[in-house]
Amino acid sequence: MAGPEKNSEFLAEFLDDYFAESEEHLAGARRGLLALEHFVHQSNIDRASLDGLFRSFHSLKGISGMVGVRAAERLAHQMESYLRALRDWQATLSPEGMDALIAGAGLLEKIISEHRAHAPITDPSQLMARLDAIISEARNNRPVDNSTTGSVSTEPDPLRTSLQALAIGDGKNVWRFDFVPKPELSARGINVNYIRAGLQQVGELMHAAPRVTPEGGIAFEFLVSTSEEITSFPDLFDDGVTYARQVLLPAGGAATVDVDVAAAPVEPMTASYQALSSRASNMVRVDLARLDELMRMVGDLVISRSRLDERVKHLEAALPAPEWRPLQETSLAMERQLRDLREGVMRVRMVPIGEIFERMQFVVRDLAREYEKQVKLELSGHQTEIDKFLVERLMDPILHLVRNAVSHGIEAPNERTALGKPREGTIALRASAAAETIVIEMEDDGRGVDAEQVIARACAMGIGIRGRGAGAGARGSGVGAESISGPREYEKLTEAKIEKAENIDSAELLELICAPGFSTRAEADRASGRGVGMNVVSNTIRGLGGTLELKTEAGKGTLFRIQLPLTLAIADALIVQAGHHRFAVPQASVREVIQIDASEIKILENNDVIVYRGAALPLLRLTRLFGLPEDQREYFHAFIVGSGLNTVGIAVDRILGQREIVVRVINDPLIQVAGVAGATELGDGRAVLILDAAALARPAEGRRIAAHNNGLPRPSNKSVESRTDA
Incomplete structure (x- = not known):
């Protein structure tokens, strides 16, 4: 027997699935609502949009009921009722109804978020009453007899099959009723509205649609679900109604069938949701935390590969070339394979x-x-x-x-x-x-x-x-x-x-x-x-x-x-040296790398400036920004970052090379340093700081960083300085 801890773990996983499925259904509902808005005040609503919305809210109602989120279940049911009225031509989509549906989708999302955060749940009663009033008003304004109006389709309705499967899966009995209007019935006051009202007393009216009979006439089909164990409806025969019990075939047969209650008894069936989808899903839902852990392991492999690369370089002088080259080729092959693995994991994390x-x-x-x-x-x-x-x-x-x-x-x-x-x-x-x-x-x-x-x-x-x-x-x-x-x-x-x-x-x-x-x-x-x-x-x-x-x-x-x-976990970076210290600069933020002769640097108001592509370019020396010892050099290297008026050159002593680095973000505010985005480890085991190139490129940020890192008073956050327009 499972213990309390096992049950708690199962419930947590079940709730995670509920939240993930809710997000999917809400996303589908938002798309459906945007498509539905074009049909305000129109009688001919796109059936695909309506059916898609109905399925989304019906699914939300079902899964919310399973986990006990009653507020979401009740609200989704009321929205489903309005959509059913639209589908059965009992109402016309009005601006007020459209606003209520959009508000309902937003409130559903809010209720589910509140349940996830263990916060007090918003009461949806006011919006539900608003929807109920809209439905009642729409039905009162409809013509009494619409048996000869509406579009007629002879195509099988996939929504009918889906709703039927869902109801049977919930343990309900589903009956199909067919009504053929006739003059003698109409003379007795028996029309489609009369039959619909009577069937609503039997159970929940799930589906109603007109169809063409083989003789070319018009018939109306109704699906009704009920929890009552009813075996027949003899009184309805006098009103021109035929009926049949609906069941699902066992697993392996996905169709629904009509059973003549007079000819064969109804056998209990296990609900098969194959009727909802004729093909197996090829999607697997994975918790984002697991992907984070997978990316962390890939990062560890990247660091280990860097260490291997360092060892291979050291062995070059100690081993004969025929023995060293296979090691180098293996190291390079591992680098390519790790890059493919990294890109594969990143693709899994990508969403539109x-x-x-x-x-x-x-x-x-x-x-x-x-x-x-x-x-x-x-x-x-x-x-x-x-x-x-x-x-x-x-x-x-x-x-x-x-x-x-x-x-x-x-x-x-x-x-x-x-x-x-x-x-x-x-x-x-x-x-x-x-x-x-x-x-x-x-x-x-x-x-x-x-x-x-x-x-x-x-x-x-x-x-x-x-x-x-x-x-x-x-x-x-x-x-x-x-x-x-x-x-x-x-x-x-x-x-x-x-x-x-x-x-x-x-x-x-x-x-x-x-x-x-x-x-x-x-x-x-x-x-x-x-x-x-x-x-x-x-x-x-x-x-x-x-x-x-x-x-x-x-x-x-x-x-x-x-x-x-695109991602913050692993990145390509330039490894640079300034004042006998090494730094990593994310390659995505670097526009260009140039070499500068010391004689080309001009001083303008105590700021270094060079001519770059025919225009003046401010130059920030990394050694001065971080208060590092500075050697007299004949030339420097600089990487160009920023764009427009924010373009600056960051001068360093040397560019050591390019590496794939694992980004370790510094979250502790006590050790955060202006201009530093994080840290990484190279193959030799030493930690290297990752520069925040975007911060260095911002106006006056370089001076703020230099003042802060050299122990000088930092300029006020309320002071916005402009860079000299050289």
Whole structure:
């Protein structure tokens, strides 16, 4: 007999399966709802969309009942009832009904999440009552007799078979009733509505549809499930109804059959869910923690292979060439095989980013209604695959960007018309992958970011700004640059000094927008105004080893670009040396590696600058950033990181080579160092720090890191410095 611990372990695994299946059914429901919305106020609803939604909510009801999540079970049943009314032509899809279905899907997700977190469960009674009122009103507004209306199909209905199998699997009896309308029956008041009402007293009406008889007439077919042990319905024969008990064939036969109750007794059958699918599933659900463990083991193999490679190199001088070459070939073969294994494990962890994009359609829909705007969402690249770990953590950043685009960016329809724009605004979500990097873009065609308003708001909130100077003459030399802080000082500025809004670049503007507590809204609403959204976006992207860029043009729109590594576990890296110390630089963040002659370095306001591709490029020496001993050298190597105005060169003494490294993230805040993303181990057993190239490339971040690592006071987080425009 299984003990309590064994039962507890089984229950935990069972709940994990429930949560995973719920996510799948909810994802299918969201897709179905988006397709169904096009049929509002239409009588001819796409049957495939309706059947898919019905199956999703029916499955959610069943599995929620199995694990005891009664709130989800009740709500899913009520939503199923509305879908059944739509399918049986008892109701027409109304805007109120569509809103209730979307709200129900969101509430189902919330209830399941609350159950998972052991939090208090939200009561769905209010939404259920709303759905019930919509169903009742729709039925009251339908014609009394619709026996001669509706589309007729002679094709077998897969939903009928699926529902029949589910009901029998739940231990219920399923009966099929056929009604053929006739003039003499109609004269007695017996029509399809009369029969439907009578069958609803027998049990749960699962399915109703018209069909063409062999003689060319019209008949109506009903499926009714009941828990009662009823053997016959003799009174229905007088009303022109024939009936038969439904059973499933034993395993090996997937069809449902009609049994004539007068000719043969009904034998009990074991429910076979082969009726739900004619082919076996080729999918295996795996816990993400197991994949994490598998990736960790692959990482250990990578480190062991590096150690083997080091030993093989040391043996080159001690062994004859005929004996050493086979060792080298074996080591190289292991390297190729490990790379294939690593890529295979990574592919298993990959999921489409469409999981996030699809949810944004509901966000845009709700916010557009709330702000009385017309907005369409365009999706591209939603099949792009990234690590499941990244998908879960990208939800909030993308959600904040989309919310801001609707609330701040897209103008009201009348305002857009006055500006010569289409009344309907556009938000585009795009995703693409290149090598080891994924790029996600969120672009809108709204009003753009008002730099002057951002600066004014920053000053009013006491966030300091160090500009480039009031006029063009000060630009590039630093002359006239001054610190602006506080609302009183801002009010004293002349119009000429407000030209800082024209001189500020996108990187500096992004720093202001992402400052903690910053918001251009005086009052908060559901979508924005609390000053935490963009700060969350920035911190999350940085924490994932990525970069966030902003491009905006007044009156034209705004573009946010997120660049992230495809995975955070194992990466290719350049091994560099600076001040007798070795560092690893993720190769995905390096644009180019160049060699610099010491005589080519120019000093501009105590900053090193070189000419790179015909333009000035700021140069940061790694030895100075980390306070390491510096040797006089005739030449340096530098790796170029960043993009646009954030492009910088990081100077090092030497480039030692390229390695596949295992990323060990430093989570302890007591030992975290600015500019360091983590650590790794090379083949010789020594630990090597992994540089955060994105942090080094950010404006003024290099100076902050240098000040911090050399024991100097660190600049305030409220100070946003601009790099000298050389």
